[in-house]
Amino acid sequence: MGTIKRKAICILIDSGSTHNFLDPSILSLIECEVEPIPLQHVTIANGNKISLTKKVRNFQWLMQGVRFTTDAFLMPLESYHMVLEIQWLSELGVVNWNFKNLKMEFKVNDKQIILYGTRTPFLKMVNEKQLDKAMQNSPAAFYICFHSSILAASNSASSTPDLFHALNSTQQGELQSLLDNYLEVFSEPKGLPPHRAFDHRIILKEGTDPINVKPYRYPALQKSAIEKLIAEMKDAGIIRDSASPFSSPIVLIKKKDGSWRLCVDYKELN
Template identity: 25%
Template sequence: MRVNKQAIIKFSIGKYQDEIFCDVVPMQACHLLLGRPWQFDVDAQHSKRTNKYSFVVKGEKYILNPLTPYQVSEDYRVTRELREKYQREEKEKSESETLLAISGEETSQDGFKKSISTLPSSISSLLQEYETLFPEEMPDGLPPLRGIEHQIDFVLDTQIPNKPAYRSNPEEIKESQRQVDGLLKKGLVKESLSPCAVLVILVPKKDGT
């Protein structure tokens, strides 16, 4: 399963209070799963016979006891009610979107999209969730550093391409220069300092296009 969301979660179990960095994945559950990373961080000791976890945080010892059969039953009942409520809300939402598509009404939010009536509910909800990724104008500067950065490495012993530049008319050159100047001004691109850089924008492809 691909993880594309993370969140810092504050939680408390009795007197024990803490916050952890969690991966967010779709599950048919309403629980916080304290897995091996948390057990490693707090150096938790598990008693297999009593199924208890004990650990020390800031000089204070905590013991997590397992749920009683009654607590397990109540927890299952609450989880089932929440799941049924969520399913009812999703069904009502889907029906309302269907009526919206039939009536032909349009909705607009910050100029991101003019209508969602022709899109499936799963697509429209996805676009609404990530609408901040599609601003009307690109922000200045490069994106912030992420937790995982990627790079493209050169292949060893590869011949550097040396091909004639693409011939452009003055209008195309002027437009290309305008776009490059705009990108430089916003900080989205920088002048290349690589000795392998080819100082052209467009070059012919292998197929001649």
């Protein structure tokens, strides 16, 4: 644990990675220089890649009465306010660890410093049904941490960093020139591509009856989403009304950002 302006913050010390990370929620408590940096990618413990575009210089905090200063990348952290890694540990020099007692010893300006870790109480993960049952049967107070199976906002489409502004002025000019030269490639499609010399076709065996599968039953929420997506594609000229004897049902697949992807189930045709 540490403190900033008498406010407690939760800190993880991790010797398994390279850089320091700071949760953006801390910015309201500090007066530090936040600077944009060229886009960088890091791989976190669960294998997901995170984009970094900002860095905090000379971030200061107190930890068990000792003041520390370091640089840190800004990145949303689910369970901690700050993660200190090899970048910070290497500044301490020789560090003696005692993992049994959660203790680390080092020297700062020839002064012996001893930091003690906070012992985490036993935590048990429960699903929605188990939580509901516990709340009905136990008249006690609960401290709950919700963990989503979907990556937090740092990886959603709405929080994808603007790559253009992460570049320097020279790189921005080069990128804009590339986009202008290949405008037809990078522009948003407005209709179907032109006919090519070899358009895709599915050739059926001779004598095969038309494949006509009835639509699936959809809940009202999905039905509305399907109608909306179909209307948008018709307006864009991507699809059109058809009197074909062939028919395949639609399947909606939810994306990580919560929106729907419309897919056609060609299982019977294939």
